Amino acid sequence: MAEYELLGLFQDVDSAGDAVEALRQVGVSDRSLRVLSAFPLSSKILGRKHYNHKLGLAAGAGALLGFAAAIFFAVITPQLYPIVVGGRPLLNGPPMLILVFELTMLGTLLGGFLGFLWQGGFPSAGGLYDKRIAEGYLGVAVQVDEALLEKVQAAYSAHKPVDLKKAEVKPRPDRRLLIGTIAIVALLAVNFALLAVSFDILHLEFLPDQMKAQISFASQMGPRLGAPAGAVPVPGVALVGGRPATAPLAMTEDSLQRGAILFDIHCAVCHTVDEDEPVTQVASFFPDDGEPPAMTSARVMARTPEQIFTFITDGIGKMPSLAENLYPANRWDVVNDVRSLTPAE
Amino acid sequence: MSIETERNPWMSAPPESEDEQEQVEHLRKDHLLLDPVGMEAMNQDALGSMTRHGRWTWMLIVVLGGLAMMAGVGWLVQLFVGLGFTGLNRTIFWGMYIINLVYFIGIGHAGTFISAAFRVMGFETRRPIARAAETVTLFALAAAGLFPIIHLGRPWKVYWMIPIPNQRQLWPNFQSALEWDAMAIMTYVVGSVLFIYIGLLPDLAMARERTGVNWRRRLYSALSLGWRGTDRQWALHESVSTIFAYVIIPVMFSVHTIVSWDFAMTIQPGWHSTIFGPFFIVGALYSGVAAVLVAMGFLRRFLKLGYFIREEHFDVMAKFLLIMSFAWIYFYFGEFLVTWYGNLPPEMTILDLLLYGEAAPLWWLMIFCNVVVPVGLLWMRRVRRNPGILFVIAVFIQVGMYLERYLIVGVMLGRPELPFNYSWYYPGLEIPIAIGAFSFVIFFYFIFTVFVPIISTWEVGEGQFLHGLRKIGRKITKFKSDMH
Numbered sequence: 007m008a009e010y011e012l013l014g015l016f017q018d019v020d021s022a023g024d025a026v027e028a029l030r031q032v033g034v035s036d037r038s039l040r041v042l043s044a045f046p047l048s049s050k051i052l053g054r055k056h057y058n059h060k061l062g063l064a065a066g067a068g069a070l071l072g073f074a075a076a077i078f079f080a081v082i083t084p085q086l087y088p089i090v091v092g093g094r095p096l097l098n099g100p101p102m103l104i105l106v107f108e109l110t111m112l113g114t115l116l117g118g119f120l121g122f123l124w125q126g127g128f129p130s131a132g133g134l135y136d137k138r139i140a141e142g143y144l145g146v147a148v149q150v151d152e153a154l155l156e157k158v159q160a161a162y163s164a165h166k167p168v169d170l171k172k173a174e175v176k177p178r179p180d181r182r183l184l185i186g187t188i189a190i191v192a193l194l195a196v197n198f199a200l201l202a203v204s205f206d207i208l209h210l211e212f213l214p215d216q217m218k219a220q221i222s223f224a225s226q227m228g229p230r231l232g233a234p235a236g237a238v239p240v241p242g243v244a245l246v247g248g249r250p251a252t253a254p255l256a257m258t259e260d261s262l263q264r265g266a267i268l269f270d271i272h273c274a275v276c277h278t279v280d281e282d283e284p285v286t287q288v289a290s291f292f293p294d295d296g297e298p299p300a301m302t303s304a305r306v307m308a309r310t311p312e313q314i315f316t317f318i319t320d321g322i323g324k325m326p327s328l329a330e331n332l333y334p335a336n337r338w339d340v341v342n343d344v345r346s347l348t349p350a351e
Numbered sequence: 352m353s354i355e356t357e358r359n360p361w362m363s364a365p366p367e368s369e370d371e372q373e374q375v376e377h378l379r380k381d382h383l384l385l386d387p388v389g390m391e392a393m394n395q396d397a398l399g400s401m402t403r404h405g406r407w408t409w410m411l412i413v414v415l416g417g418l419a420m421m422a423g424v425g426w427l428v429q430l431f432v433g434l435g436f437t438g439l440n441r442t443i444f445w446g447m448y449i450i451n452l453v454y455f456i457g458i459g460h461a462g463t464f465i466s467a468a469f470r471v472m473g474f475e476t477r478r479p480i481a482r483a484a485e486t487v488t489l490f491a492l493a494a495a496g497l498f499p500i501i502h503l504g505r506p507w508k509v510y511w512m513i514p515i516p517n518q519r520q521l522w523p524n525f526q527s528a529l530e531w532d533a534m535a536i537m538t539y540v541v542g543s544v545l546f547i548y549i550g551l552l553p554d555l556a557m558a559r560e561r562t563g564v565n566w567r568r569r570l571y572s573a574l575s576l577g578w579r580g581t582d583r584q585w586a587l588h589e590s591v592s593t594i595f596a597y598v599i600i601p602v603m604f605s606v607h608t609i610v611s612w613d614f615a616m617t618i619q620p621g622w623h624s625t626i627f628g629p630f631f632i633v634g635a636l637y638s639g640v641a642a643v644l645v646a647m648g649f650l651r652r653f654l655k656l657g658y659f660i661r662e663e664h665f666d667v668m669a670k671f672l673l674i675m676s677f678a679w680i681y682f683y684f685g686e687f688l689v690t691w692y693g694n695l696p697p698e699m700t701i702l703d704l705l706l707y708g709e710a711a712p713l714w715w716l717m718i719f720c721n722v723v724v725p726v727g728l729l730w731m732r733r734v735r736r737n738p739g740i741l742f743v744i745a746v747f748i749q750v751g752m753y754l755e756r757y758l759i760v761g762v763m764l765g766r767p768e769l770p771f772n773y774s775w776y777y778p779g780l781e782i783p784i785a786i787g788a789f790s791f792v793i794f795f796y797f798i799f800t801v802f803v804p805i806i807s808t809w810e811v812g813e814g815q816f817l818h819g820l821r822k823i824g825r826k827i828t829k830f831k832s833d834m835h
Contacts, residue, residue, distance in 0.1 A: 044390050044557070045813035046585040048834040057583050061590045079514060079525050087522035094526070101526040104609065108534040111602050115542045115595060122549070122591040123576075126584050130577035139580060140557040142390035142812065147581070200510075 009175040010155055013042075013134035013147045014167035022144040023053045025165040032157040034148050042135070042145030061121045068117015069110050076102075076109035124182070134171050143168065149175060221274050221286075229267060244334045250315045255338040257346065264336065265343025272331050273340065277301055280350050296324040302349035311341045374827040375820065383661050384475060385829055387815040390808065393658075394557055397806040400654040404801065408653045415794035422787020425780055426501055434504040437781055442774035443764045447781035448502035450756045451788055454638070455495035456536070456610055457631075457752065458792075461639025462488030463543045464603050466550075467596035475818075475831070476667040478810040479659040483650055484643045485547040486805065490795045491642070492540050494788045499532075501784065528609070528616050535609045538602055546595045549588065552578045553809040570802070607635045614759065620697035621763035626689075630682040637675040637721075638752035641745040644668050646796065648742040650805060659806045662736040669735035672748070676725040697768045710762045713754055720751025 016022040022041060029039060041052045049056050080102040088096055122128075139145045146167075150158050162170055243251045255261050276288045276298040289297050299305050306314075318337045321327035332340065379386040404412070429436050439446045462484040469477035500506045512533050514523050523530050555575035562568045578584065611631035614622040624630075647668065651660045690698045705714040724747045728734045735741070761776040778785075799805070821830050 040579075040581040040583065042580050043582070043585070044553070044580060045809040045816065046589055047582065049582060049586070051834060052582060054582060057586045059583075059587055059590065061587060061594065065594050083514065083522050084525070089522070089524050098526050101531065104531045104605075105525050105534060107605060108531070108538045108602075111598050111605075112534075112538040112541060114598050115538070115545060118591050118594040118598075119545050119549070122587050126587045128576040128578070133577070133579050135560075135579050137560040140390070140394060140560045200513075 009149060009151050009177075011134050011147060011149050011173050011175050012158060012162065013136065013145050013171040014162045014165075015136055015138060015169040015171075016144045016146065016165070016167055019047065019051060019144065021165050022146055023051070025146050025162065025167070026053055028161040028164060029146070029148055029158060032161050033154060034150060034158060038149040040145075040147040042139050042147060044140050044142050059125050061118060061125065064121020064124070065114050065118035068113040068115070068120070070113070071117070072109040072111070072113020073106060075113070076106040079109075080105050127182075134173055136169065136171065138168075221270060223271055231264060231267070242334060244319050244329065244337075245316065248316070250312050250319075250334075252334050252338070254311050254315075255335065255342060257342050261339050261342050262346055265339035265341070265346075268332065268336055268340050269343050272328055273301075276325070279347055282350065292324055298325065301344055302347050306344070307349075311338075311345060314341045314344055370825075371822075371827060378820065378827065378829060381661075381663060382818075382829065383479060383659060383663070383811065384814040384818040385820065388658075390812050393808045393811060394561060396656075396658055397554075397804045397808045398558060398561055400650075400656055400805060401801055401803075403654050404797070405653070408797065412794060412797045415790040415797070418790035419787045419794055422784045422791065425784045425787065429501070429780060429784075430506070436779070438776055438778045440774055440776070442767060442772045443761065443776040445502075445760050445764060446776055447757075447761070447778045447785055448498045450753070450760045451785055452495050452498040452502075453610055453631075453756045453760070454753055455491045455498070455788070455792070456607060457635035457638045457756075458642040459488045459491035459495060459539075459543075459639065460603055460607060460632075460635040461643050462486065462491070463539075463546060463599055464636065464639070465643060467546070467599045467603075470592065470596045471600070474667075475814055476664055478814045479806055480643070480647060480664050480668070481810065482547070482550060482807045483646050483660075483805055485543065485550070486796060486799055487639070487642050487646050488543050489547060490792045490799070492536070492543060493795070494792050496536065496540065497788070528613050531609045532613060535602070535606045539599075539606045542595065542599050542602055546592075546599060549591055549595065550807060550810075551803065552576065552588070553580060554804045554807055556580065557808065558804060604632055607631045619764060619767060620695075621690075621701040621759070621766070624686060624689075626682065626686050630686060633675065633678045633682050634752060634755060637672070637679045638748060640668060640672045640675055641748040641752075644672065644741055644745040645749070648738050648745070649796075650800070651738055654800060654805070656806060659811065662738075665738050665741055666732070666735045669729055669741055672725060672745075673729040676721065676729070676748075680722055680726075697766070701763050701766050704762065704766060705758065710758060713758060713762070717751045717754035717758065720747045721755065724748070724751075 014025060016025060026039060026041065030036065036055050039054070041047070041054065081097060084096040090096070134145075134147060136143070136145060146162075148158060159170070245251055274286070276286060278284075278286060278289075278300045279302060281300040281303050283300065285297065292298065309317075315334075315337055317325065318332060318340065319327060319329050319334075437446060465484045466477055466481035469481070500509055503509060512523055512530065552575055555571050556578035559568060559571035559575050562571065608628035608631065611627040615624055615627035617623060644665070647660050647665065650656050687702060690702050704710050724744055728740070728744060734744075761778070765774045765776060767773075817832050817834065819830055819832070820827050822828075
């Protein structure tokens with residue numbers, strides 16, 4: 007049986023209310039009745055049953071989800087990626103409360119809004135409407151099947167509507183589920199796209215993985231050099247008249263081994279050994295021309311051991327003095343190590 | 352003839368005597384809600400305002416847009432040259448960018464708050480100005496949101512704040528005050544945008560019906576989501592608005608409290624104070640209400656919305672402003688009294704600097720703008736009902752509140768505990784960027800009024816429907832009927 011939608015237009019609240027009552031008398035159910043107005047009118051004014059919506063539920067569900075997300079961020083993720091700051095525990099009460107508050111509120115808002123969309127049937131394209139409703143007229147709309155149509159029309163005309171519109175209702179599939187699914191899939195897709203850009207899946211040139219690739223040492227990390235028995239930690243004079251005060255050490259295996267370890271600790275943060283290696287993280291902080299050169303570059307190869315010794319002692323250009331880090335003897339170890347390097351073919 | 356005039360015999364039928372006639376006319380002139388002209392005329396007026404931007408207004412808009420672009424260019428320069436191009440230095444690491452952030456978030460406070468709190472408390476004055484106020488929030492927040500990013504030397508790393516697995520093997524530290532900030536501002540932005548959108552739905556539907564078939568109609572059809580104004584939709588609309596109002600009030604308190612905690616959590620003298628949370632909220636509301644007054648003045652003047660935005664609305668907002676100024680003075684005094692009584696050298700250094708030191712001119716100018724001008728003038732009814740004078744006062748308060756933030760960030764920070772770290776801050780590139788940000792807000796405000804009815808006619812219509820006149824003895828007075 008064909009279904010029809012009717013929309014009667016009324017000038018004032020009283021006649022609209024009466025029309026609603028008359029329609030109900032002829033057997034129109036309250037559910038298929040709607041009163042359209044330009045501003046909110048309470049159900050009592052229109053003589054309608056109270057509408058029990060589930061908005062509070064939606065907002066509550068949103069709040070719960072927000073709360074759960076906050077707990078996830080505050081409690082679970084710190085265990086996955088521990089950052090110990092100033093000796094504080096990973097789980098902190100007060101800052102956690104702030105996060106929980108904000109995300110719970112955000113969840114409530116989103117839940118309420120989505121509930122509003124869902125229960126209000128938004129977005130929708132259907133339904134009779136009249137321009138005059140926005141101008142202050144009242145519309146009374148019903149959906150009835152053919153059997154009731156005549157009685158309903160009579161009930162309308164008894165209350166002298168300004169206008170009465172009629173349209174056949176074509177059953178339309180409810181697309182909201184489809185739209186909702188598409189939205190969720192799109193969201194997930196965006197998420198994965200973000201993941202791909204930021205995670206190790208795609209190595210994009212502008213996001214070099216330097217934090218992970220570069221050499222790093224924790225404070226006081228070994229292997230540590232033991233002092234010879236009876237040694238006194240006196241570094242002695244390093245330079246005399248701008249030239250090394252001590253003679254270079256012999257290129258013994260001992261010295262080379264120490265040199266290699268010390269190079270890794272004190273120089274490798276800035277310098278690479280070979281020119282083909284990717285520059286270090288620190289190197290990218292130096293302006294283009296002042297980058298720390300690779301140890302086997304022509305520029306360094308041209309230097310004498312004495313010169314390299316003075317560079318370590320005094321620094322050169324943008325390179326700081328490392329005199330505080332290395333005893334003169336150890337500087338020679340490093341020089342030996344540097345001298346022993348050969349460019350990779 | 353439409354429902355509201357018909358329902359109210361006092362409004363359609365001529366009153367009996369001349370005296371009564373006079374009383375009725377007086378009341379109607381004073382109160383928007385007693386002066387219905389019918390929904391149709393109202394809709395026409397509100398929609399018409401979208402095309403009432405005169406030649407001068409458009410010129411202003413173009414100039415503002417140009418200034419905003421200039422700020423964009425300034426930012427580009429900073430991107431290439433680096434943060435060192437600004438006046439920031441090692442002691443004063445927060446400069447005008449953070450001042451602007453605090454300032455614009457402060458402005459953004461009032462809009463949604465006025466509309467939410469007035470709604471919860473049932474203040475009828477909110478009806479025509481709620482949208483105008485919320486829009487201030489919208490664009491002030493947009494500007495505020497830009498500044499932390501401009502302040503980043505490498506803005507392309509801003510996604511490091513987002514908790515996604517990443518190549519750094521690092522996760523945002525949710526115990527950090529900066530992460531609280533990001534969360535709070537995000538919540539507030541989402542809430543404000545949705546709140547303003549929910550309120551807009553019926554008006555968008557109205558605009559959809561009233562525009563001919565063109566791009567505007569297509570825009571409004573899409574945005575109004577098929578709103579018809581059925582009683583169920585209205586019931587949902589009321590409930591969701593109420594939920595939003597109740598949630599947004601605590602969120603708005605949290606946002607500015609957290610902004611203040613960015614400062615108060617450090618041990619910088621002058622910042623490390625428990626009073627900072629409420630003090631910032633009061634300051635934010637103070638400057639925010641003043642900003643709403645500026646916007647109301649603009650709308651009345653440039654868009655000729657005199658029917659909707661009347662002297663009574665200016666009066667109410669001005670009273671609110673006066674109260675906020677008292678509250679602000681109270682907090683400011685309380686903050687400094689404790690410092691003065693405690694007499695700790697690092698704190699006293701700052702107090703001396705402000706009261707009679709190098710920063711004294713700025714400080715006293717701020718006191719003049721924030722205390723002398725409003726408290727000296729706003730108690731007068733004639734001032735409160737004069738949009739022109741109010742506009743000037745509101746601008747004074749903007750200057751004062753900007754200075755207040757400037758002193759907190761740009762001056763106090765230069766006096767840390769250790770004297771060899773003392774420093775001054777001389778902004779350079781930041782100034783054009785700040786000017787651009789102000790232009791940005793006003794520019795988008797105007798552009799918004801071109802596309803969206805800035806007056807909520809359904810709210811005004813509802814108010815007019817509920818209000819009426821009755822006669823008690825010889826006096827005609829207004830009453831409000833309760834629908835629920």
